[in-house]
Amino acid sequence: MDKIIVHGGQPLSGTVHIEGAKNAVLPIQAASILASTGELILTNVPALSDVFLMNKVLSFLNINVDFDRDVKSVTFNATKPLGTEAPFEYVSKMRASMVVMGPLLARAGRARVAMPGGCAIGSRPIDLHLKGFEALGATIEQHDGYIEARADHLTGANIYLDFPSVGATENIMMAATLATGTTLIENVAREPEIVDLANVLNKMGAKVFGAGTETIRIEGVPSLHGCEHSVVQDRIEAGTFMVAAAITHGNVLIADAIPEHNKPLLSKLAEMGVDIREEANGLRIIGPETLKPANVKTAPHPGFPTDMQPQVSVLQLMADGTSTLTETVFENRFNHLDELRRMNAQFTIEGRTVALQGPTSFNGAEVAATDLRAAAALVLAGLVANGYTTVTNLKYLDRGYCDFHEKLAALGAEIERVDAEIDLEAVIADRELKVM
Numbered sequence: 028m029d030k031i032i033v034h035g036g037q038p039l040s041g042t043v044h045i046e047g048a049k050n051a052v053l054p055i056q057a058a059s060i061l062a063s064t065g066e067l068i069l070t071n072v073p074a075l076s077d078v079f080l081m082n083k084v085l086s087f088l089n090i091n092v093d094f095d096r097d098v099k100s101v102t103f104n105a106t107k108p109l110g111t112e113a114p115f116e117y118v119s120k121m122r123a124s125m126v127v128m129g130p131l132l133a134r135a136g137r138a139r140v141a142m143p144g145g146c147a148i149g150s151r152p153i154d155l156h157l158k159g160f161e162a163l164g165a166t167i168e169q170h171d172g173y174i175e176a177r178a179d180h181l182t183g184a185n186i187y188l189d190f191p192s193v194g195a196t197e198n199i200m201m202a203a204t205l206a207t208g209t210t211l212i213e214n215v216a217r218e219p220e221i222v223d224l225a226n227v228l229n230k231m232g233a234k235v236f237g238a239g240t241e242t243i244r245i246e247g248v249p250s251l252h253g254c255e256h257s258v259v260q261d262r263i264e265a266g267t268f269m270v271a272a273a274i275t276h277g278n279v280l281i282a283d284a285i286p287e288h289n290k291p292l293l294s295k296l297a298e299m300g301v302d303i304r305e306e307a308n309g310l311r312i313i314g315p316e317t318l319k320p321a322n323v324k325t326a327p328h329p330g331f332p333t334d335m336q337p338q339v340s341v342l343q344l345m346a347d348g349t350s351t352l353t354e355t356v357f358e359n360r361f362n363h364l365d366e367l368r369r370m371n372a373q374f375t376i377e378g379r380t381v382a383l384q385g386p387t388s389f390n391g392a393e394v395a396a397t398d399l400r401a402a403a404a405l406v407l408a409g410l411v412a413n414g415y416t417t418v419t420n421l422k423y424l425d426r427g428y429c430d431f432h433e434k435l436a437a438l439g440a441e442i443e444r445v446d447a448e449i450d451l452e453a454v455i456a457d458r459e460l461k462v463m
């Protein structure tokens with residue numbers, strides 16, 4: 028496995044292009060199950076390990092999947108009879124493979140999916156998904172580490188989610204597209220990725236109304252067909268580069284960023300003294316000399332995204348004073364802080380809130396990613412650290428960031444990705460030779 032080596036201290040400048048969103052493309056890939064005629068053709072698909080894994084799950088279900096990496100496009104053909112089982116081998120590697128359950132149940136009347144475990148950021152139960160399927164008329168059984176849902180046919184129902192879960196909203200919404208009658212789901216997730224999924228389903232012939240609001244209504248239809256769709260931009264990747272520009276006193280145009288999707292982050296950046304300029308083709312982020320402290324609390328959309336919490340903790344640690352950060356969505360999403368402590372971060376955690384003391388003079392160190400956004404946060408800290416930072420466990424980074432180090436290098440960062448076996452000293456010696 029590779030590692031990233033960053034030599035901190037370079038201000039970033041230039042333009043960075045944002046990929047299609049991981050959290051939009053994964054459920055949309057799963058939606059291909061619903062197309063009993065025609066092909067689903069997706070463009071703006073990011074080349075991420077999660078995307079490849081979801082393609083493997085779909086191939087296992089007997090769907091033809093053709094990924095053309097050069098043009099970032101995937102074509103799905105689900106017209107053959109489908110398999111109905113997503114095995115442990117896949118689900119254990121990626122929880123998001125759970126979203127095949129709703130469409131499989133709707134299309135094939137049966138879905139057997141390995142029980143997803145927890146992960147580094149929390150226990151992540153799926154009770155809301157299952158309650159939704161039951162309300163639509165499915166019977167659920169759990170044995171031998173698998174969850175099995177069955178229904179001869181699904182019938183529309185009124186469903187209230189105790190929490191606006193993204194995955195449960197997607198799974199139930201997809202199941203309901205082929206149910207008989209009307210389904211009303213209340214207290215649903217309102218993330219831009221939910222809206223993107225609803226847009227695809229409607230292009231496929233579904234009747235989904237209200238995505239992006241607290242209530243989604245679905246009028247069931249007998250069948251769905253293929254269509255073409257370009258995946259929405261990744262607001263979390265965009266936000267990560269915004270933080271990179273802000274902490275390095277940089278001047279970076281985040282091309283194709285969608286300001287409405289990043290409102291909570293942009294509002295915090297402005298509060299902290301970052302200069303934000305809306306331009307014709309994106310958002311320009313100019314980092315100030317001194318960042319002001321600000322308090323952040325994560326919440327479901329349109330609240331501050333938990334997927335930006337680790338990255339924003341680095342921003343807060345760079346601010347001139349103490350900031351608080353409260354995580355309300357996941358019960359264990361502060362793992363990156365222990366690694367940042369090894370780089371000289373000072374903080375105190377009390378329950379779900381951490382008080383971060385800035386300004387931090389980060390020191391380079393060898394640190395290990397514990398999850399996807401932790402990996403990004405550690406690279407960000409490396410960009411402003413004194414000396415060299417080595418970030419290991421890049422399998423997490425590759426789940427959600429495409430060409431991350433190349434994009435940072437193109438903005439002026441001194442960053443390389445090398446084989447884990449290569450010594451830091453050898454990388455430094457090589458770099459000094461190149462500079463001479």
Ligand SMILES: CC(=O)N[C@H]1[C@@H](OP(=O)(O)OP(=O)(O)OC[C@H]2O[C@@H](n3ccc(=O)[nH]c3=O)[C@H](O)[C@@H]2O)O[C@H](CO)[C@@H](O)[C@@H]1O
Pocket residue numbers: 049050051053123149150151152153154155156157190191192193194195216327333334356357358
């Ligand atoms: C692939 C994808 O889109 N992943 C995103 C999705 O994950 P995911 O869909 O798993 O997140 P959810 O919105 O479902 O989870 C949010 C919270 O609800 C809890 N919960 C969820 C379902 C359930 O049945 N019961 C339950 O208690 C979870 O444990 C968690 O504490 O939304 C999260 C919250 O914005 C993001 O961090 C993830 O990046």
Ligand SMILES: C=C(OP(=O)(O)O)C(=O)O
Pocket residue numbers: 050122123334399400427
């Ligand atoms: C937590 C995340 O993803 P997942 O739900 O796929 O683990 C994330 O994207 O930060």
